[in-house]
Amino acid sequence: MPPCGADGSARICGRLAPSPTGYAHLGNAWAFLLAWLAVRARKGVLILRLEDIDPQRSRPEFAAALLEDLRWLGLDWDQGPDVGGPLGPYEQSRRxxxxxxxxxxxxxxxxxxxxxxxxxxxxxxxxxxxxxxxxxxxxxxxxxxxxxxxxxxxxxxxxxxxxxxxxxxxxxxxxxxxxxxxxxxxxxxxxxxxxxxxxxxxYQLAVAVDDALMGVNQVVRGRDILPSTPRQIALLRLLGHNAPQYAHIPLLLDGEGRRLAKRHRSLALRSLREQGVTPRRIVGLLSRLAGLNPRGVPVSPAELLPDFALERLPGTDQRVTDQDLRQLAP
Missing domain, CATH: 3.90.800.10 (Glutamyl-tRNA Synthetase; Domain 3)
Known part of the structure; x- marks a missing residue:
């Protein structure tokens, strides 16, 4: 297979684009899991790109932790800062x-x-x-x-x-x-x-340019980013590029209805791991909330691939309750 975007083919090319400004939490895991499934279910190419363009907030220790946490969760990628590839560098700070x-x-x-x-x-x-x-x-x-x-x-x-x-x-x-x-x-x-x-x-310019030059034709991300999408499409068109297919997924909320964010330190993947929570339990919970695993049994991301379709995802934001968190415990 040619590298992503190299031949203008219709092969799906998606990306994970974490910002190394803190440790990955359940909300990040939700978005990255669904983006990963959307690419892998269609046998596409997946790029991991570190969006570390802001020198005041990005830190190398967070970058290393993000890659470690995503791999621990069971996600992989075909191109990225740790595996290389023909379309790098894969860190915005080097682009x-x-x-x-x-x-x-x-x-x-x-x-x-x-x-x-x-x-x-x-x-x-x-x-x-x-x-x-x-x-x-x-x-x-x-x-x-x-x-x-x-x-x-x-x-x-x-x-x-x-x-x-x-x-x-x-x-x-x-x-x-x-x-x-x-x-x-x-x-x-x-x-x-x-x-x-x-x-x-x-951010808007960096993301639009990177998606174009890396051949990204599918972007799965939270609906909170929706106001950025018209800006990025406008930039892509002005620069002579096609826009990807976008899918803005519902958000993961805490029990009080607030979007999960870095302030939820107890829900950081590494904090959960230190408590003995397994990645299969986390993926089981997230896939139940996504409507992909009704009983919420512990699973790996790969086990969700046969029946995955974006159309199956819920149309509303999903809450992680205290009962959900208790069920994660070993």
Whole structure:
């Protein structure tokens, strides 16, 4: 088989894209298990890509722990930072040249502009009321500055981020779970950053470029990322690439209805492992919540493959109750 994306074939190519900013928890395991099943059930190629673009939050010890925890859970991948492959590097922190080239193309096409808004000003925007995870929309403060105004701001010592002049038309796509989707980018935060004022490439650009260059044609991720999808599709189209097929899965919640996150330290995979919980019990619980294993019997990820289909997944978020956690105990 040719490497993922090398021949333009229709072979499924998916990815796991953990951020090494903490230890993997049950919510991460839920998303990665379903993404893994969606690729392996169709005999596709799976890439593991470390999204460590943020130097302030990413740590090498978390990166090593993520790979260890995912393998302990029973997941594997065909390409990644530990196994290599033809499309690396597989760490975003080493892919700066690809991002710079894409940004230069967008700038040359007149699709970007410098934004001099300070972090304080942006924090005030973020604190304003808004309706969804996209955050407060950027009002275009710096969009129409003329050359003289920009030069004066640069001379005064102000650093600039780079923002995309978002297209005005709607971005439409078919989600494999949620069905037809249509967004205007102004509904998703408006002109978004491509590079921060400190020079760090923004998440949206890095993800879009990586998915394109790695030939990723299937993305399975949490529905909380849905507001990012129209932005990434817009970037892919502006750069001349096709968008993947997206499937935004329901979230895993705690007993109080809050999304599982790094604050749930007791639910970190390594914490559970230290308590004697087995990976088969964890996969059994997650697959029951996903509607793939009604009795929740302990299983390996591979045992779920014969009957897996994205269409079988629930349409609503799922809660991990105290009783669920007690049943994990050895």
């Amino acid at each position: 700066g040249a690809a991002y710079a080239e894409a940004l230069a193309r967008l700038e040359a096409a007149g699709l970007t502009y410098p934004c001099f808004c300070t972090r304080k000003e942006l924090r005030l925007l973020a604190a304003a009321p808004h309706v969804d995870d996209a955050g407060a929309p950027y009002p275009g403060t710096c969009r129409e500055l003329n050359a003289a105004q920009r030069e004066a701001l640069f001379r005064s010592g102000r650093r600039a981020a780079v923002r995309l002049r978002c297209p005005g038309e709607s971005v439409e796509f078919e989600d494999a779970l949620l069905g037809p989707q249509s967004f205007r980018l102004e509904e998703c935060g408006g002109d978004f950053a491509l590079r921060r004022s400190d020079g760090v490439v923004a």
